[in-house]
Amino acid sequence: MDFIVVRLGKDSVSNIKKLNETSSVKFKPYTFKFTCKQVESSIKPNCYVFLYIGSDNNKGIPTDWKQGMRALGILKSIDGWENFQSTCVLTIEVFSVFSESLDQFNFLEKSPNLYKHFSKYPIVGVKSSRNNSVQKVNNDIRENSSALLTAISSLYSNFKDDLNLRAPNLLSLLDFIPESDLEVPSNSESKNLVSNKSDTRGENVIYYGAAGTGKSHKINERINLKNAFISVFHAETMNSDFVGSIKPDIYLDDSNKEHLTYKFIPGAFTKAIVESLNHSENHYWLVIEEINRAPAAAVFGEIFQLLDRRKDGRSKYEIDFPDLLCEKFINRELKTPIDRLFIPSNLSILASMNSSDQGVLPLDTAFKRRWSFEYIALNFESGCTQGDLHINLEDGVTGVISWADFASVINLTIGRKGIQEDRHLGPYFISEQEIGQLNILTGKLFMYLWDDVLRHGLRYEVFHKKITTYGQLIKGWEEGEQVFNSDFLIEVRPFIDTSSLLQNS
Template sequence: MDALLHNETTKGIIPSSNILLYGVPGCGKSHMVANKYESKVKEEYTIRVVFHPDYTYSDFVGQIMPVLEKVENKDGIEEEKLQYKFIPGPFTRILQLAETYKDQQCLLIIEELNRGNAPAIFGEIFQLLDRNDDGKSKYSIYNRDISMALYDEPNKPIELPPNLTIVATMNTSDQNVFTMDTAFQRRWQMEHIPNRFTGESLDEKTINHVTKHLPNSEISWGAFAQTVNKKMQTANLGFGGTEDKSLGVYFATDNDLDDAERFAEKVLKYLWDDAFKLGRKELFNDCSQGLSAVIEAYEDAKGDPLKAVLVPEVYNEMQKKMAEMAAEQAQTAEEKTSEEEAAESAAEDNPAQKPAGEE
């Protein structure tokens, strides 16, 4: 790496803490990670890992593995021999970076934290997550392999340094593969990512995505998703919480919304197989022939395909939501225009004085 790069201090550019972003699938957690944290840290000081059911402590921290290395024999001749060495995992590697480049902010990103058995994956590292105000661990642990990898000393205590940020994402708790106890969760700074389809806080990309019409339909993605999510909350679907099954604003991509087959196979199939599995008649107007018939009816519809497969009441609600969203958008545009006109009027009433010496 460029030596000049190491002289540019970035320590403290983001908080040195453990941050856990959570929300419904597709609400924008990874987008938030990229914009708020990853974009501010140099790529070479960032490590990303994804937890899953088979992910283990050894995968995360590191493990002893056989490697071929060149060693000198008794005659002084180099030859390859099988050696057993500690191979650092993502956690140890980010500590190595933070220890080597103390003036650089380092970032460990853990996607899908609750898709793996997080307490088991962290093991004794769990103790390090308690931090002081400067980001340094309150308590240290002893781990010979990590100590040797970091300091080349077997008994030096390990702690999280003040230039390391850990950011993790997880879906809301209703549909976890693994649950996380309170003792583990309290060591994270929890940040809920709202599933917003409307409001002034939306950026232009999200606004365009939300207002995009579904394939061959007069209904927009925003009106569809909000109506379906509301239906989940009011219908008796046989389970307690519905938030984790809600459609996130980016549950469907722009490409999904451009293609009827992709939309049906991704969104309609999900609603049939999962979200409305115990209450399909609340959403679909004909459940007698199964999912394949619903998808075929959607793809082969002559008019609006949603009208062909959804309960009329639900489709009507989507039309009402379209009108509400249009009215809200018009009001927001009007308010923005009024603010701009007021600003222009104020500028005219208080013209800037010319700099001294100008006529």
């Protein structure tokens, strides 16, 4: 059973008011339409919908209603969907409205042992980082829908009756019992708190978005590094690197004399296949960073055919082994030999890509059709690199502005000129290790803007017209001169810490 969370906001005030009104009288199920963008392709009709009522403004002004999880329904249809960015209309049938909006404090107060099992649940979870209005539940170790439903049942006395009438197949999920408290590992282990068990079907997913939005971080949250095989594509990556090839090797004879020989050295794909077939009880991940920096279809080669999957996640088709040595290697390593090559249901392939870089290659339609795409949107509110930048406001005068505010003004400026979002600055474009470096602007940010984003006649939307070369930009900055244009600085100044203004001699 699939679940999604729909956040109702400033464009859905009438629906929010109706939810609040219906809960106070004898409730009758009803249907409403919700218009939105950024709906994942994997979201289909007949999935269950948690309705979360949020704010009607983005200024922090209190609302007339309590914000929180408010109702449960089912998705009847999706109309107008063409891609992730297209506008579509969701038809939702509401069949259970809770006695009040349930927020994090309700769950933590009444069901703390349950809450830790859905603490990453979209919107209501303390670790939720996605910002789109419609979010699919991943059902991983901290997105447990059964735990959430059980918690709601303990807070809303009529919930079980509602389900019995309208969704009896959910009743079995109301008896979630935590097996044990989830341990909180330290350091790097906390970033990979994912079950090894093969309880999900294999899938092919590409995460894409602007530079610095956290695509690799998103992948790391979904995998267990102990069960992951990681590869980075680049311009020289070939099929023989990905699958494996014959390479020279040195071996010692009985007298310790070295001899040159040749053997099959497996690539990341072959290693992942062997491990996942030998340990079907566990789930494995093949991670491909920067998938479109190489000609992906050529790198996959014959494996391309295996990307079509059945409902259980196993390859829909099988292929012959690429060569005899590959076949011998795989069957020598397997507990049970196979006749043909396929991707098992306990192996997922996750990839990242940034379509805006100059050095990337396009993915052909047939290749893309075999993947699900998840867009990582720009969202500074859910998290970003913390720190301040010192910028030249005018000749000899500097001021301090937070990275989040400065990047937001940059994005607003270039967005007005029609520059697509995947070329904007992501929240983590500058890392925590870089934020304090003196040359971080000249050595990274300015180069990206000057040579990449603004290179086609748009440089003076941000920079001063007196600057004609990148070298002049760097020299002017280092000498404390004004390098930004006046219109840009007008938008920057409201975010400057006035106590930080410094007149340089």
